[in-house]
Amino acid sequence: MLKRTLPALAALLLSGCSIFGSDADPALWMVKDDDTTIYLFGTVHVLKPGMRWFDEGVRDAFDASDEVVLEIAKPDPQAIAALTTQLGTRGGPPFAPEVDAAAQKLGMPKGAIDKMEPWLAALTLSQLAVAKAGYGTEDGVEAALSEAAEGAGKPVKALESARGQLMLFDGLSGAAQSAMLDATVKELPEAGPRLARFVTAWGAGDAETVGAEMNRVAQASPEVAEALIARRNARWADWVAARMAQPGTVFLAVGAGHLAGKGSVQALLAEKGIKAERVAY
Template sequence: MTSFFRKLALSCAIIPLAQCAVVPGHNSAAAQEAAAPAAATTTAIKPALWAVKDDDTTVYLFGTVHVLKPGLSWFDGAVKDAFDKSDELKLELVLPEDQNEVAKETMALALDQSGTALSSRLDPAALAAYQAAMAGLGLPPASFDGFKPWFAGITLSVLPLTKMGYNPEEGAEKQLSNAAKAAAKPISGFETLSEQLGFFDALPMSSQIAFLNVMVKDLDKLGPQLDTMVGQWGAGDPAALAETMNEGLAETPDVAKTLLWDRNARWAEHIEARMAQPGTVFVAVGAGHLAGAKSVQDYLKERGLKVTRIQ
């Protein structure tokens, strides 16, 4: 279960939500002040890029990281050229512009309506570790008693990254969305916010609790783990990224099926249908969906479509 975060970090675009979600007792301004300063230098990287083409349609496939540190130059060269040629941008999801709506949709699923306190779901040792982790991040554990374990786990997965300088404003989706808006390109999503939240909410309670316990146990490892994955992403090495993400995958098959494989298959079906219409589409989804076995590319190939790597 220790690789849970690795699969999670690059598989759902809602991960940055925990930084801006309405978290009782949390001072978001203080969290921002604790973040690392902006990078003074720029590092050029080359994430992987693929294309699916026929006579009148091109769909580019670009793997993203949802939170990044400043100072990484990736939106240039082949990626920028493909984006500029595209008529539209397709993301995992497009968040509502209204932050109140984001909070409303999130809280509708994150709040535990059963009346069971989160603290009562944890055994004594796990509870003590959880309370210490929350306190270390400046979060009052008692204020999370009304929430489901998955929401507390997501919150724990993001806040340490914020303090290390990771920022959703620097994430690939944000940069691509800003560029699409500036160029008046339509933006749409494969999924809605409620659907992505629902993937977590539908996990068995045992998996939610295990997720939360892993977040607590590996709190000091989250940043280095994401650093490794960002390095593999920037090097354009999906094989290494897949190996990192697939470590321990057999231990969490329900999570892998829900957050990765089933979604990859649905997106491949959508892309196949889109190939019937002329035009050029830039598809940008979490890099984990474009790496390893049962990736989006694998499902596209099963449907008889040729996927060509162009960077």
């Protein structure tokens, strides 16, 4: 979730990553009335170098927009590190041996993972697995959009704060955090292949497959899905509906999983009588 510092489990669940050197045509939607246009673009937070996605219809929509809206604005790494330590440090008993074994396999010192709250342990293991597979936030969609907006003089706004995103994890029940950590450890060997399959769907604009993955995640952990997906989708749909009252053109970019599957932002907008149309390009 914290795209530049902890791509982690949320990044694995809500986005994907790229295949080197490939061309992608991700899905893009548009909400429009007489004087307002809002583009809805699903992002991938961590990528390998070389994926070509910021062109054609996506670039045209970005260039036509007056402002860019992301999940969070570019955070201060030092402030995030301090906040993460504050919220994610614990003094309890060690985790199960397999957790520390997985951490050591990914390069962490023996016992270091045991000092973390379960949610942070899960995020850290996922981050390390992503990095080991060759993916990084520096090549992710948000990084490219932020750089392009700065170069074009477009204002960048945020739907959430970095603190708020961390608090989503910290606010989970102990049982949900432990389940998240257990699932993360079990799925580490398949992290790379799963991400590769996911990004293939994303790059092909296959929202149905993206949605199927989101439904799988929701069924596996209803509490996590409610906190990380459902509530946020509802807030963001409300934001879009309110923003339609102001004239202008907006490029709104959030994790691809929020724009696919049951309870997507588009589905919630439809309940409000606002139609999101797929942009053909």
